[in-house]
Amino acid sequence: MGKTEKYNHMKLIKEYAGGHRHLITLGRCLAAISAIMTLIPYYELWKIIRTAVNGENLDNIEVYAWTAVGLIVGALLVYIVALFCTHIAAFRVQSNMRSSLMRRIITLPLGVFDEDGTGKIRRIVNDSTAATETYIAHNLPDKTVAMVTPIGLLVLVFAFNWKIGLICMIPAVIGFLCFAFMMGKGMQEKMKEYQDALDNMSSEATEYVRGVPVVKTFGQTVHSFKRFKTCIDGFGKWATEYTLMLRFPMAGFMTAINSIFAFIVIASFVVTGDGIGSADILNIMYYIIITPLITVALTKIAYSGEAEMTLIDALKRVDKIMEIEPLEESESKKEPTDHSIKLKNVTYRYKDATRDALKDVSLSIEPGEHVALVGPSGSGKTTLAELLVRFFDVTSGEILIGGVNVKELSSQSLMQQVSFVFQDSRLIKKSIFENVRMCKPDASEKEVLEALKKAQCMDIIEKLPEGIHTVIGEKGTYLSGGEQQRITIARAVLKDAPILILDEATAFADPDNETKVQAAFAELSKDKTLIMIAHRLSTVMNADRIYVLDDGKCVETGNHEELMNKNGLYKSMFDEYTRSIEWKVGA
Numbered sequence: 001m002g003k004t005e006k007y008n009h010m011k012l013i014k015e016y017a018g019g020h021r022h023l024i025t026l027g028r029c030l031a032a033i034s035a036i037m038t039l040i041p042y043y044e045l046w047k048i049i050r051t052a053v054n055g056e057n058l059d060n061i062e063v064y065a066w067t068a069v070g071l072i073v074g075a076l077l078v079y080i081v082a083l084f085c086t087h088i089a090a091f092r093v094q095s096n097m098r099s100s101l102m103r104r105i106i107t108l109p110l111g112v113f114d115e116d117g118t119g120k121i122r123r124i125v126n127d128s129t130a131a132t133e134t135y136i137a138h139n140l141p142d143k144t145v146a147m148v149t150p151i152g153l154l155v156l157v158f159a160f161n162w163k164i165g166l167i168c169m170i171p172a173v174i175g176f177l178c179f180a181f182m183m184g185k186g187m188q189e190k191m192k193e194y195q196d197a198l199d200n201m202s203s204e205a206t207e208y209v210r211g212v213p214v215v216k217t218f219g220q221t222v223h224s225f226k227r228f229k230t231c232i233d234g235f236g237k238w239a240t241e242y243t244l245m246l247r248f249p250m251a252g253f254m255t256a257i258n259s260i261f262a263f264i265v266i267a268s269f270v271v272t273g274d275g276i277g278s279a280d281i282l283n284i285m286y287y288i289i290i291t292p293l294i295t296v297a298l299t300k301i302a303y304s305g306e307a308e309m310t311l312i313d314a315l316k317r318v319d320k321i322m323e324i325e326p327l328e329e330s331e332s333k334k335e336p337t338d339h340s341i342k343l344k345n346v347t348y349r350y351k352d353a354t355r356d357a358l359k360d361v362s363l364s365i366e367p368g369e370h371v372a373l374v375g376p377s378g379s380g381k382t383t384l385a386e387l388l389v390r391f392f393d394v395t396s397g398e399i400l401i402g403g404v405n406v407k408e409l410s411s412q413s414l415m416q417q418v419s420f421v422f423q424d425s426r427l428i429k430k431s432i433f434e435n436v437r438m439c440k441p442d443a444s445e446k447e448v449l450e451a452l453k454k455a456q457c458m459d460i461i462e463k464l465p466e467g468i469h470t471v472i473g474e475k476g477t478y479l480s481g482g483e484q485q486r487i488t489i490a491r492a493v494l495k496d497a498p499i500l501i502l503d504e505a506t507a508f509a510d511p512d513n514e515t516k517v518q519a520a521f522a523e524l525s526k527d528k529t530l531i532m533i534a535h536r537l538s539t540v541m542n543a544d545r546i547y548v549l550d551d552g553k554c555v556e557t558g559n560h561e562e563l564m565n566k567n568g569l570y571k572s573m574f575d576e577y578t579r580s581i582e583w584k585v586g587a
């Protein structure tokens with residue numbers, strides 16, 4: 001295993017703990033004191049055995065016994081206080097981590113949520129912070145106990161008979177070596193692979209659940225979930241390989257630490273070689289009682305190592321989100337002068353992609369103009385639309401809205417200018433009323449109803465049990481993809497931004513829904529600058545201007561007639577489209 005740089009997780013934890021960091025230190029000190037207090041009764045026990053074996057004053061036994069009981073109860077109480085301290089600190093760390101993450105997440109470009117998947121981000125916010133909380137609250141005091149106990153045990157083991165002590169240490173050393181071997185086998189790397197696999201499964205599971213309505217609506221098959229199955233199969237394979245890799249060192253570790261009794265037998269023969277005396281009986285009895293503690297201590301150390309690796313991995317995941325560059329917010333208070341859009345030599349390449357998704361695209365849209373983007377799948381239509389609202393920032397070139405570079409507009413001002421309805425627009429688990437007025441929180445019920453009417457949503461509202469106050473996703477109230485899109489259109493109608501970006505759905509469950517969505521789009525785009533990502537050419541014929549994209553480049557521009565006369569890509573796409581319609585009619 002290559003040497004990895006030491007990750008200072010405690011420093012990071014203390015930073016998140018802020019003023020509560022001292023509670024962590026106090027908790028650990030108390031845990032150490034409790035560990036020592038737990039060991040002293042074994043000395044009292046030795047005195048009891050000695051009193052009994054040597055026939056000394058038996059009254060002393062009661063004193064020793066009560067001292068032991070007192071120490072054990074005291075140790076327990078001290079440990080409870082230690083846990084109390086670490087729990088308070090742990091909750092503070094978890095809450096601070098979640099707040100920092102949430103503060104960071106809202107500054108991130110919207111595109112990050114596409115790239116990394118909301119499932120993954122949700123898992124980091126929930127699970128990684130929870131792992132940190134568990135580590136501080138439980139594993140840290142346990143680890144302190146696990147570290148202090150062996151030192152105390154060494155004293156106890158060697159203080160009474162060093163020969164027996166030495167023999168008893170042999171399995172402990174073998175166990176330790178097996179453990180060190182396991183840890184050396186790229187364990188941190190394995191832990192990362194394990195967490196990555198969990199992340200992928202979580203992401204895919206979220207997509208799977210979200211995808212169910214689409215799959216049902218569009219009559220797809222179980223093969224649509226191939227990625228989900230692949231990542232589960234991959235995890236199964238990984239887990240098997242990992243288990244097989246560790247089977248020998250783990251078996252060695254467990255055998256060694258559980259074979260300490262066998263070594264006591266050997267030790268008994270060694271010390272009683274010259275004949276057995278009362279001191280030997282005392283020591284052997286004492287060692288029979290104390291040696292299981294070595295097993296317990298070593299097991300605890302093993303588990304605390306594992307907990308630490310889980311924590312380091314969790315912290316690194318949190319770091320990964322914290323390291324994503326937030327969307328640059330401009331200091332300038334520039335406001336757009338009109339509702340035009342201009343792209344000047346815009347090039348964009350996705351993170352880690354090998355080729356540009358958009359290449360040197362320039363276009364100009366006048367205020368109030370209705371423009372359609374067409375082109376084969378993967379030609380860059382969605383990327384272009386997403387760049388306009390800063391899902392990402394351009395790799396080179398610039399985008400101007402109302403004459404101002406979008407990077408120089410505050411995000412608030414940009415969002416006031418532009419409304420977008422993408423295909424996968426989602427509703428949150430609140431009432432339709434709240435969903436629609438998200439963009440205008442003070443909108444009245446009358447305004448919301450008006451917007452819903454314009455977006456052709458009244459048939460949806462009428463069939464819901466509590467009308468616009470029905471909570472989506474509750475009591476079996478679910479909407480189809482087309483119905484959800486109409487509600488998001490109502491949201492955009494209410495927002496009434498002067499620039500609109502619409503992503504037409506690629507397919508609809510039924511013609512009625514399609515007609516209604518088209519009518520809602522038409523109502524929404526009145527008197528607005530409109531950019532429509534068109535997937536079916538029937539809807540673009542009336543556009544003022546059509547931009548044809550191919551492989552990230554803008555290859556043709558003009559209105560329908562002009563493009564048909566050019567005899568280029570648009571014409572061939574349109575002819576293809578007409579043929580497909582005729583074929584359907586013929587069929």
Ligand code: ADP
Pocket residue numbers: 114115350351353357375376377378379380381382383384
């Ligand atoms: P369209 O909307 O025309 O179908 P897109 O804008 O979605 O096309 O995609 C343009 C190109 O960018 C395609 O080659 C696609 O594979 C790539 N692409 C889209 N989204 C991502 C992403 N998140 N990461 C990497 N590449 C992407």
